[in-house]
Amino acid sequence: MSKYKLICTNCQEEYMEETINFRCDSCNEPLELEEVREGSIKEGNPLRQGVLERYQDFFPYLEIDKDLSLQEGFTPLISSKALGEEYGIKLYFKNETTNPTWSFKDRGTITGIIRAMNLGYKKVGTVSTGNMATSVAAYGAKLGLETYILVKEGIAEEKVNPIAIYDPILIKVDGDYSCLYDESLAIGHENGIYFINSDAPYRVEGYKTMAFEICEQLDFQVPDYVIVPTSAGGDIRGIEKGFREFLNVGLIDKLPKMVAVQAAGCSPIYNAFKDNKMKMDRVENPNTIAHAIENPYPPSGHQVLRMLKRNGGLALAVSDDEILKAQRKLASQGLFVQPASATSLAAVEKLYRDGLLKEAESVVCILTGSGLKSTKTLEEHRLKSYGCKLDQLNEYIKKVGR
Amino acid sequence: MSKYKLICTNCQEEYMEETINFRCDSCNEPLELEEVREGSIKEGNPLRQGVLERYQDFFPYLEIDKDLSLQEGFTPLISSKALGEEYGIKLYFKNETTNPTWSFKDRGTITGIIRAMNLGYKKVGTVSTGNMATSVAAYGAKLGLETYILVKEGIAEEKVNPIAIYDPILIKVDGDYSCLYDESLAIGHENGIYFINSDAPYRVEGYKTMAFEICEQLDFQVPDYVIVPTSAGGDIRGIEKGFREFLNVGLIDKLPKMVAVQAAGCSPIYNAFKDNKMKMDRVENPNTIAHAIENPYPPSGHQVLRMLKRNGGLALAVSDDEILKAQRKLASQGLFVQPASATSLAAVEKLYRDGLLKEAESVVCILTGSGLKSTKTLEEHRLKSYGCKLDQLNEYIKKVGR
Numbered sequence: 001m002s003k004y005k006l007i008c009t010n011c012q013e014e015y016m017e018e019t020i021n022f023r024c025d026s027c028n029e030p031l032e033l034e035e036v037r038e039g040s041i042k043e044g045n046p047l048r049q050g051v052l053e054r055y056q057d058f059f060p061y062l063e064i065d066k067d068l069s070l071q072e073g074f075t076p077l078i079s080s081k082a083l084g085e086e087y088g089i090k091l092y093f094k095n096e097t098t099n100p101t102w103s104f105k106d107r108g109t110i111t112g113i114i115r116a117m118n119l120g121y122k123k124v125g126t127v128s129t130g131n132m133a134t135s136v137a138a139y140g141a142k143l144g145l146e147t148y149i150l151v152k153e154g155i156a157e158e159k160v161n162p163i164a165i166y167d168p169i170l171i172k173v174d175g176d177y178s179c180l181y182d183e184s185l186a187i188g189h190e191n192g193i194y195f196i197n198s199d200a201p202y203r204v205e206g207y208k209t210m211a212f213e214i215c216e217q218l219d220f221q222v223p224d225y226v227i228v229p230t231s232a233g234g235d236i237r238g239i240e241k242g243f244r245e246f247l248n249v250g251l252i253d254k255l256p257k258m259v260a261v262q263a264a265g266c267s268p269i270y271n272a273f274k275d276n277k278m279k280m281d282r283v284e285n286p287n288t289i290a291h292a293i294e295n296p297y298p299p300s301g302h303q304v305l306r307m308l309k310r311n312g313g314l315a316l317a318v319s320d321d322e323i324l325k326a327q328r329k330l331a332s333q334g335l336f337v338q339p340a341s342a343t344s345l346a347a348v349e350k351l352y353r354d355g356l357l358k359e360a361e362s363v364v365c366i367l368t369g370s371g372l373k374s375t376k377t378l379e380e381h382r383l384k385s386y387g388c389k390l391d392q393l394n395e396y397i398k399k400v401g402r
Numbered sequence: 403m404s405k406y407k408l409i410c411t412n413c414q415e416e417y418m419e420e421t422i423n424f425r426c427d428s429c430n431e432p433l434e435l436e437e438v439r440e441g442s443i444k445e446g447n448p449l450r451q452g453v454l455e456r457y458q459d460f461f462p463y464l465e466i467d468k469d470l471s472l473q474e475g476f477t478p479l480i481s482s483k484a485l486g487e488e489y490g491i492k493l494y495f496k497n498e499t500t501n502p503t504w505s506f507k508d509r510g511t512i513t514g515i516i517r518a519m520n521l522g523y524k525k526v527g528t529v530s531t532g533n534m535a536t537s538v539a540a541y542g543a544k545l546g547l548e549t550y551i552l553v554k555e556g557i558a559e560e561k562v563n564p565i566a567i568y569d570p571i572l573i574k575v576d577g578d579y580s581c582l583y584d585e586s587l588a589i590g591h592e593n594g595i596y597f598i599n600s601d602a603p604y605r606v607e608g609y610k611t612m613a614f615e616i617c618e619q620l621d622f623q624v625p626d627y628v629i630v631p632t633s634a635g636g637d638i639r640g641i642e643k644g645f646r647e648f649l650n651v652g653l654i655d656k657l658p659k660m661v662a663v664q665a666a667g668c669s670p671i672y673n674a675f676k677d678n679k680m681k682m683d684r685v686e687n688p689n690t691i692a693h694a695i696e697n698p699y700p701p702s703g704h705q706v707l708r709m710l711k712r713n714g715g716l717a718l719a720v721s722d723d724e725i726l727k728a729q730r731k732l733a734s735q736g737l738f739v740q741p742a743s744a745t746s747l748a749a750v751e752k753l754y755r756d757g758l759l760k761e762a763e764s765v766v767c768i769l770t771g772s773g774l775k776s777t778k779t780l781e782e783h784r785l786k787s788y789g790c791k792l793d794q795l796n797e798y799i800k801k802v803g804r
């Protein structure tokens with residue numbers, strides 16, 4: 001296995017080997033694997049093939065073994081004619097809720113954890129209270145690794161149990177949660193734990209496969225926009241890199257414009273973007289129902305700003321009301337997602353109202369996680385149901401029919 | 403579209419067209435579509451192909467249109483070496499929790515609903531409190547149909563909202579719930595609503611695709627056993643029929659033995675099977691944590707008994723303790739399922755203890771639905787978590803490490 005370079009996304013400093021440092025020693029900005037420039041899609045039947053096997057040319061630095069995986073990826077790309085017509089565009093939803101732990105995180109967990117194993121680690125960990133905690137706990141269990149999940153003291157018990165069922169070492173940490181990201185890397189270094197946090201370089205790599213699948217599913221017709229709910233920034237970085245690598249090898253002939261969407265109650269990347277700044281300010285009092293993307297100072301935020309500038313992309317913020325409305329609208333298409341994921345459709349609505357979408361342009365929304373992850377939010381909707389006695393059911397149905 | 407026969411599973415009476423009667427006029431037993439005897443798998447890339455398109459030869463009576471679907475199916479078949487070695491077998495899990503509404507029901511909902519649309523219905527419905535309600539509500543919304551979901555009065559609000567988000571006409575019916583299956587068919591007939599209940603013939607057809615995929619995923623080496631959590635009986639009937647049809651067309655050379663597993667607290671099929679009877683008695687006081695398979699008098703129960711006899715299969719019952727233990731064990735493999743789904747692994751344990759599994763035999767367990775569907779049950783486990791202050795985290799991790 002030849003060595004691949006990690007390059008600082010900011011100062012371009014190069015690192016020949018990554019062990020447990022995920023950020024640049026000089027400027028503390030995130031590192032990124034050098035771009036793949038040669039390769040193709042492996043022939044084969046996705047029913048008998050893992051996603052990493054199919055795209056293995058784009059992971060030259062991983063020792064891939066199909067038996068390690070829970071068969072993440074190969075998720076549906078759903079075309080919504082009804083909503084597309086409403087906006088005069090071609091609208092697609094990449095349904096990441098059908099992954100093994102029901103969020104996109106699995107794609108990055110598998111690449112991160114394979115890297116940890118390739119380096120000889122027996123212990124892995126993550127800092128997360130939601131999708132990533134579940135994902136790392138699941139893969140850690142599957143692979144027999146000692147798995148540390150660091151969550152915030154005070155987390156609701158209903159969120160803890162679906163993580164704890166995988167039997168990780170689950171620690172509720174009392175203190176300034178925003179320090180945990182850096183703290184975990186230091187602790188991991190000292191204790192031989194490979195922390196696969198939100199924007200760890202080998203996690204970000206896994207997200208490339210969303211781009212690869214979108215290209216295949218659209219017959220290599222690159223969409224005009226790809227909209228990504230954005231928190232730490234790992235997700236949108238990985239997807240954009242995937243498109244870049246398919247462009248490098250000639251599988252596609254342009255890049256889509258990337259759109260980072262955040263909740264208005266916690267939008268540090270958008271706040272900087274709208275003021276044309278390259279540095280974020282920390283959000284002091286985050287407040288949104290979209291908890292899965294409620295990060296007041298995203299570790300890859302600056303790199304997302306740099307990437308959007310290079311890419312010609314956009315950052316947007318949407319309100320909780322807009323998020324709830326989009327959640328209902330997605331459900332009307334048979335897609336029940338968590339509030340954070342609904343920001344992507346709310347962004348389409350905003351782009352449309354602002355006149356930024358041209359007739360017949362194509363837009364892909366990433367639906368990051370299942371609605372079952374946060375059923376509490378459903379109380380925000382006034383959802384209808386009826387009641388009647390069995391012997392009156394026939395008459396009742398005639399009455400309530402639409 | 404030529405007409406296909408529906409045949410009574412009991413008296414073999416033939417029906418040339420099905421409209422809204424799903425059961426035999428003479429003996430009230432379930433009808434079944436005649437077996438397909440010619441066909442093959444359509445070439446193509448599953449990433450760009452619906453499951454019904456790939457296997458369209460086996461659905462000659464449906465007008466299939468990929469845009470109707472939410473891209474159900476093509477779920478992972480996970481090989482578990484660790485647990486397989488424990489039992490001395492080759493053990494596989496068919497992970498149906500990665501469907502669009504996170505259960506196997508979607509495979510039957512799409513075929514049932516396409517049939518309803520082919521017949522010109524604008525209204526569909528179902529009787530269910532769980533996975534099937536969610537599935538029919540989702541597909542009904544996607545396809546713009548007026549969708550009636552009949553649930554039991556007293557259902558927990560936390561179960562209602564994830565159905566109601568799709569905006570069906572959701573009616574809580576007060577009365578003897580076990581009458582609702584028959585009642586719904588009568589009401590549907592009168593009001594032009596196509597009820598796609600648990601063992602409706604065109605729903606059962608959709609479940610064939612699980613068998614088709616298993617065959618492909620195992621390179622057409624048929625497993626020795628396929629274990630199916632069994633409630634109404636539609637699921638196991640559909641899977642078994644799928645294997646029969648692949649045998650008919652020469653894609654495989656034998657049938658697997660089918661195993662119907664029920665919860666001991668509600669096991670009408672098992673109760674009859676163990677006494678070598680072909681008629682069930684109604685279970686008077688069902689009591690199990692596996693609510694999704696808690697059917698006291700399954701509408702396809704007698705047909706499951708007949709099928710198991712023909713097939714050389716088995717019925718089993720497992721206790722709630724065994725179910726909980728299996729749920730933990732599955733989570734240790736990264737698979738978090740609802741209690742009903744864990745019965746399949748509990749059945750493996752039972753077959754193993756009873757000496758019924760031969761060395762190196764291959765067993766496929768169907769994991770029917772996601773653990774996120776019933777997080778309440780997790781309170782039954784005593785799940786571990788730890789707590790510590792941030793400044794003590796480093797020391798704490800050294801202490802709690804395994």
